[in-house]
Each structure stands twice: as C-alpha cells, then as structure tokens.
Amino acid sequence: MNTNTVKKSLKDSVITRWAMLLLVGFVLAANYYFYDALSPLKSTLTKEFGFSNTDFGLFLSVYSIPNVFLLMAVFGGIILDKLGIRRTGFMFVAFMAFGALVTAYGASDMYSNNGVGYAFMSSIFPGYSPELKMMLLGRFLFGLGAETSIVVISKIIVKWFKGKELALAFGVKLGLARIGSALAFYLSPILIKSETGWTTAIWFAAFFVTSSLLVFIIYMMFDLKLDKQVKPDNSVSESNEFHISDITDLLKNRSFIYVTLLCLTFYSAVFPFFSFSADFFLNKFNLTLEQSGKISLLMPLGTVIFTPLFGFLVDKYGKAATLMIYGSLILTMVHLAFAFTTLSPYVLMVVLGIAFSLVPASMWPSVAKMVDEKRIGTAYGFMFSVQNLGLWAFPLLTGVILDYTNVEGVKPIDYTYSMVMFASLGILGFIFALLLKREDKLSGYGLNLPSNSK
Numbered sequence: 001m002n003t004n005t006v007k008k009s010l011k012d013s014v015i016t017r018w019a020m021l022l023l024v025g026f027v028l029a030a031n032y033y034f035y036d037a038l039s040p041l042k043s044t045l046t047k048e049f050g051f052s053n054t055d056f057g058l059f060l061s062v063y064s065i066p067n068v069f070l071l072m073a074v075f076g077g078i079i080l081d082k083l084g085i086r087r088t089g090f091m092f093v094a095f096m097a098f099g100a101l102v103t104a105y106g107a108s109d110m111y112s113n114n115g116v117g118y119a120f121m122s123s124i125f126p127g128y129s130p131e132l133k134m135m136l137l138g139r140f141l142f143g144l145g146a147e148t149s150i151v152v153i154s155k156i157i158v159k160w161f162k163g164k165e166l167a168l169a170f171g172v173k174l175g176l177a178r179i180g181s182a183l184a185f186y187l188s189p190i191l192i193k194s195e196t197g198w199t200t201a202i203w204f205a206a207f208f209v210t211s212s213l214l215v216f217i218i219y220m221m222f223d224l225k226l227d228k229q230v231k232p233d234n235s236v237s238e239s240n241e242f243h244i245s246d247i248t249d250l251l252k253n254r255s256f257i258y259v260t261l262l263c264l265t266f267y268s269a270v271f272p273f274f275s276f277s278a279d280f281f282l283n284k285f286n287l288t289l290e291q292s293g294k295i296s297l298l299m300p301l302g303t304v305i306f307t308p309l310f311g312f313l314v315d316k317y318g319k320a321a322t323l324m325i326y327g328s329l330i331l332t333m334v335h336l337a338f339a340f341t342t343l344s345p346y347v348l349m350v351v352l353g354i355a356f357s358l359v360p361a362s363m364w365p366s367v368a369k370m371v372d373e374k375r376i377g378t379a380y381g382f383m384f385s386v387q388n389l390g391l392w393a394f395p396l397l398t399g400v401i402l403d404y405t406n407v408e409g410v411k412p413i414d415y416t417y418s419m420v421m422f423a424s425l426g427i428l429g430f431i432f433a434l435l436l437k438r439e440d441k442l443s444g445y446g447l448n449l450p451s452n453s454k
C-alpha cells in the first residue's frame, strides 16, 4: 500500500457535501417556517382567542425561555460537543417537532372541545385563556428543540466545510432557512382561509417540522459513514469531556464577547421586529393581511440571494469585521425610516434584507476563527443563550409598548415607539461591531482575511 496516498472521504466530494447541506437546510427551513408561521395570524389570534398585543408578544418570547433561563442552548452545545451530532441532533429535532404539534393542538377545536389537558389548563392562571396556555407550552418545547438544533446544524456545516467554502456554506444554509420564513409569510395568510378552518395554517407548519425529523434521520446515515471514514475507531468519534474552562476561556476572549453582544443586539432588532412586521405594515400603510405578509417576506427573500453572495465574498476577499459594521448601520437607518417616514416599505424591507445578510454571513463563520472546532458547539450554544435573552425580552417589550402607547381596540396601531427601540438596538450593535474590529487587530484572528488564509 502506498502510504503517501491521501485517503478521500465523503466530505471531499463536492456533490456529497452540498447534498448534506440541502438535507440539513430542509430541517432549518422547517424550523424557521414554524417560528414565523403564526406571525401573520396575529389579528386572527386576537379574533379567535382574544389575544392582546402583550399575549402575542408573550407567545413569541416563550420560545426563548428554555434557552435563556434554563440555559438550554448552552447545555445543548455542551451535550453536542460530548454526545456528538447524531444523538444530539435527533433528540433536539424531535423536541422541536413535538413542541410544534403541541402548539397546533392548543389552537385546535379538538382541544377546545374539552380535549386532553383542557380542564387542567383552565384551572391554572385563570387570567389567560386555555388555548394561550397550551400554545405557550408547545412553543416553549419547540424553542427548547429549535435553538439547539440550529447549533447542531452549524456544527454540521463546520464539520463538512471547514477549510473549504465555509462562509458560502453558512450563507446558503441561512438562505435555505430564510426560504422557510418567507414561505411562512406567504402561505399562512392563504392557509387560514382554507375550507378546513384557519388552524390549517398551524397544522401545516407542525407537519412540516415533523417531516424534518425524517430528513434528519437520512442525514444521520451519511454522518455515520463519514465518521467511519475519518475516524475508523468510531467509539471515540466525537466524545469530548466538557471542562468549565471551556466556558471561562470563552468569557476571557474579548473578540468572542463583542461578537456575542453584537449577536444579541443585532438579532433583537431583527427577529422581534420581523414577527410584528406583518401587523406593522397592515396598520401603518392600511393594507390587507395578504399584502402586508407579502411585504414582510421580501426581507427573507432578499437574504436568500444576498447571504450566500456575501458568504462567497467573505470566503474570497475577507472583510467580515468591516461588513458587520455596515450591516448594523444599515439596520439602524431602516428602523429610523420605518419610525419617522412613509418611504416605500417594499424598498426598505429589501434594504433590511441586505443588512440581515451582511451581519450573519460574516458573523457566524468568524466565530469558527476564534474558537477551536471541538468547542464550537459550546460557543454557538453560549451565543444563542445570550441572543435568546433579546429574543425573549424584545417581543414582550414590543407588545407591552404597543398596549401602553395605544388605546385598546383603536385602529390603526401606532408602532413609532417600538421602532425607536429597534433602532436603538441597531446603534448598540454598531458600537459592538466597531469594538470587534478594533479588537481583531490585537487578537490576530484575522476576521478581515479570506476564509482559507486562517
């Protein structure tokens, strides 16, 4: 045998590694679809179950509770680095599917007609409707699974693409996720009119997530095969002891702290805004639900094109740290324009899509430069838990601000103060992006260098 022969593995095949990306991209698209599927239904939920703005904010934010207060994304990341991709991925995608089904059940007639759990939910916290409580439980379980499954998928991308087209792969993966979001804003307003009743929109979303569990199982077979090729002794394949120093080392890394704070502020100005956006356009521009849903979906659709494009540019030319600064600045300007002008929401949503491509396409691959691959699950998990603090607090705060600054039942709802809050988050993100770039000159991680030069 020629010992100089370099053994090729599955990940050396371009077709196989991009096919893997499509598989996990499907799981991610289902995840994002469900996350957003109920946003265009805000007014329907008010009509059917009497949801207030705050109730709706609570429903959105409960997704983040397991990740912030139980540190599930951190534990998920640690479990991932210890148990490996297959076991952790299966477990958390299953949680996500179960949570989605429970949410749909909570909105269904089956449940309202004294179904399982109805009597119990009616007996606790009587100030809230039993439907809201069951849906909150479902979204809680969904959030518990969804965030860690994104961490798992991120590690899968690093596993197959590190040293190759990493930033492009992250960009395409995010593009697939955003197709899920865009589809939600397009399909939900259509599905609520279905003959089988408005809850069809939620059941469809829940079955989409459930089907992604099957797709993940297919991915697991390839993952196993790759591990057998790369590490013949599979028994030790991805096992890794967790040390508390894994977290303390991260906390001592200033670049990591700045990127985490940027992640917190930037995403808090995007996702919570996006969840309210259909209702915002409907109220500010006096549109129908379908029209406003179509404006909302322009942002994720824009990112489908721009995120892979910026990912490709970051791989080739670098400049990730600089692009994060531009992205935060554009985000701030768009929110100010939403607050104080009547500029075309179509144009502004596309511009927001550019901002929402610049930062993710540069930020996530940059983390892989700061952290050892063996600890990438812990690092992403930590970032997600911090980020979820914002994804918990800001939808809730948006709902509270709306209820506080508007008279109940009076239309149109005024969103100005909420938009100012989102713009302020954009400014904070801009400051953290500047600090990150300055720190990079000292740390030498080379965030502004092309992907294959580090």
Ligand SMILES: C[C@H](N)C(=O)N[C@@H](CCCCN)C(=O)O
Pocket (backbone or CB within 6 Å): 147, 150, 154, 174, 177, 267, 360, 364, 380, 384, 387
């Ligand atoms: C919401 C979720 N925690 C998140 O941050 N999603 C990111 C993608 C994260 C990819 C991490 N490698 C997004 O931009 O959607």
